Structures are given as structure tokens and as C-alpha cells.
Amino acid sequence: MVPVLLSLPLLLGPVVLQQTGPYSLVFLYTGLSRPSRGVPRFQATAFLNDQAFFHYNSDSGKAEPAEPWGQIEGMEDWKKESQLQKAREEIFLVTLKNIMDYYKDSAGSHTFQGMFGCELLNNRSSGAFWRYAYDGQDFIEFNKDIPAWIPLDPAASNIKQKWEAEKSYTQRAKAYLEEECPAMLKRYLNYSRSYLDQKAPPTVTITSRAAPGRNRVFKCLAYDFYPQGINLHWNRAGKVLASGSGSVFPNGNGTYLSWVEVEVPARDRDPYFCHIEHSGLSQSLSVQWDETRKAKAESNVATQPQ
Structure with a gap:
């Protein structure tokens, strides 16, 4: 079992510079052990700043862009994005099952959530994070400066050992936060900066x-x-x-x-x-x-x- 890693192709003087941003790209995942009728077992939403960029769920199996992103040609290959989200879904739900096995509680209804992303200010990386929660409580988070996964729950120590069994996985997480995510966000901004920069007064x-x-x-x-x-x-x-x-x-x-x-x-x-x-x-x-x-x-x- 490995963490939900992203395999992406995108793996001073008197001059006063105008501040651009901050801009952020954030992914939110939710997995349910016993979803209610009509509720998908797994859901993912990506956000550009505070605007939903695309949605994916285990029922449709498709990454579908939210408006206005669906009208922009070339911003993303949605077929490949759907395949990537499907792979993440499988890993995510396996992790949820492992946590439930640790607590020997396969009969209850449980929720596993993950959130990770990055931020750009003046076209430079200015922040990144990666963390998970189990049943609404902090579970494990990634510290990219060490780099290491930091357990915040008794069951998280087992997950940490499995994720760090191969050092390459930890290095890939660090590379994603510091390189791949900012590069992906910059690419998206080529298509969407004007929309994200809009301002409406109150x-x-x-x-x-x-x-x-x-x-x-x-x-x-x-x-x-x-x-x-x-x-x-x-x-x-x-x-x-x-x-x-x-x-x-x-x-x-x-x-x-x-x-x-x-x-x-x-x-x-x-x-x-x-x-x-x-x-x-x-x-x-x-x-x-x-x-x-x-x-x-x-x-x-x-x-x-x-």
C-alpha cells in the first residue's frame, strides 16, 4: 500500500513588481465505508482558489470539469484525469480498510478524508500541505521539510511504516508538493488567471x-x-x-x-x-x-x- 501519490507528466532595485496571487490548487478526497443510498463511496473535488475545478466520484468514474472550466479547450485531458482519479480511489479505499482493520471495526460507518495542495505568490511556490483525517479527527500529515509522514492517531503509525517502507514514496510526496503541484498550477493559470483575478465589489x-x-x-x-x-x-x-x-x-x-x-x-x-x-x-x-x-x-x- 502506498499513499495517494500523483503520477503526472509535470512530475532587487527601484522596480516595483505587482503582486500576483496568491493562487492555490487543492484536492479534497472523501471515502466512506458504508455510504448512504445515492451517495458515492468515494468523491474527489479539485479547487482553483476557492472555485471548484472538477469533480470525480466512484459511481460515474469520470472527472468532470465544473463551469467555466469545461468550456476551456486544452486545459486538461479529462480522460487521463479520470484514469488517475480511479487509481487514487482504489488506493484511498484500501487505506480506509486498513485503518478499520487496525481498530477491528468493520461493522461501523467510517469516513476517511484527505486534503493536499499548493500555493503560488508572484509565480513562486509559497506554501503546500498534505494531510488526512479519520472520522473527523486528524490522522496523519506530511512534513516536506524532514521529509516524513507524521502520525497523529495510533493507527497512523502502521500506515506510516507501510508508506515509508520504500523511501522513494516519501521523496515523491516531497517532489509533488514542491515541484509537480506548483508546475501544474502554473499550467492551469495559463488558461484561468483572468477568471480567478476577477473582482466584484460588495x-x-x-x-x-x-x-x-x-x-x-x-x-x-x-x-x-x-x-x-x-x-x-x-x-x-x-x-x-x-x-x-x-x-x-x-x-x-x-x-x-x-x-x-x-x-x-x-x-x-x-x-x-x-x-x-x-x-x-x-x-x-x-x-x-x-x-x-x-x-x-x-x-x-x-x-x-x-
Whole structure:
């Protein structure tokens, strides 16, 4: 048994350089010992940045590109990719069985997951990782600097011994993370950089709610923005206020949404501003809630008040 290795053909001065990236290529695998009806035993998804690039599952046996990648000629040989994913599927499920054998638990329902990938910044490798989880808990990870597989679970020590029985497998994992994955990502970027570099500024709305005799709650919602990095907070008299939420969520259309809320005393009439910073904005945006229940933008970026 060997780890899920990739056998791929792609195995200073006053000048100010414009930063490009970061760009990432990440693979996510999931294997199930007892899948529910209609759920594949094995699934794989590749991501370019945060966008799904292709999907594969054990039922179809095909690597199928997600949009818009399916419209790009020459980006990948999908027949060969399907064959590669099929080989990985077989190795992955054998590993899952070995873990279950170690725990002598063949009757239960168990999940084995793997995630690995690399990142480029300014066309240079800036990060890579390779790790696995069993039933939602960290299982084993690869340290490319040693290089070695680091067991994080009792059963992982056996897996480590099998994977490192031949030193070439460890060296291949290191080579994949440091050479093959970045080279593959660079090749993909020749076709997809313009798409990944698109920026959509957030649309902002502010609402207020309050129950009789209770404090008011101001909610600042930013949506339809891309990429997902955003800074969103409330200000009062120039001071940043602690506010709830702030998490970023998929919007269902390839963009993202986020919001922050702040609780305000019912009699407080000071101005409150929602401050937004995003790479799609030419400058930061500050939006005020006023007593006429309208959001006023202190910027030329359009908002949609409610």
C-alpha cells in the first residue's frame, strides 16, 4: 500500500513588481465505508482558489470539469484525469480498510478524508500541505521539510511504516508538493488567471430592528463580492466597536456574503457607521444609518438601502 501519490507528466532595485496571487490548487478526497443510498463511496473535488475545478466520484468514474472550466479547450485531458482519479480511489479505499482493520471495526460507518495542495505568490511556490483525517479527527500529515509522514492517531503509525517502507514514496510526496503541484498550477493559470483575478465589489445594505423597550440592533450586510476576503466592522465616534458575526459565507452564485451586527441603546442618537474594505473597492466604504432609516454612503460606491 502506498499513499495517494500523483503520477503526472509535470512530475532587487527601484522596480516595483505587482503582486500576483496568491493562487492555490487543492484536492479534497472523501471515502466512506458504508455510504448512504445515492451517495458515492468515494468523491474527489479539485479547487482553483476557492472555485471548484472538477469533480470525480466512484459511481460515474469520470472527472468532470465544473463551469467555466469545461468550456476551456486544452486545459486538461479529462480522460487521463479520470484514469488517475480511479487509481487514487482504489488506493484511498484500501487505506480506509486498513485503518478499520487496525481498530477491528468493520461493522461501523467510517469516513476517511484527505486534503493536499499548493500555493503560488508572484509565480513562486509559497506554501503546500498534505494531510488526512479519520472520522473527523486528524490522522496523519506530511512534513516536506524532514521529509516524513507524521502520525497523529495510533493507527497512523502502521500506515506510516507501510508508506515509508520504500523511501522513494516519501521523496515523491516531497517532489509533488514542491515541484509537480506548483508546475501544474502554473499550467492551469495559463488558461484561468483572468477568471480567478476577477473582482466584484460588495453591495451593502443596513437594517435596524428593535423590540419595544429593548436596544436597537443595526445589521450591516455585504453581499455579491469576490474574492472572499473582506473587512467589515461598525464604528462610533471614530472607534471600532465589537460586533457579532463577521464570518464569510458562499452566496450560491460564486460570490460571497458577510454581515456584522451591533447593539445600540434605544436612546442613543450618535451616528453609527459600517466600515467595509474589499479588494473590489477603489477605496474603503463607510455607510451610516440615520434616523430617516436610510443608509447613506460616504463614497461614490453604490449601496442598496433598505
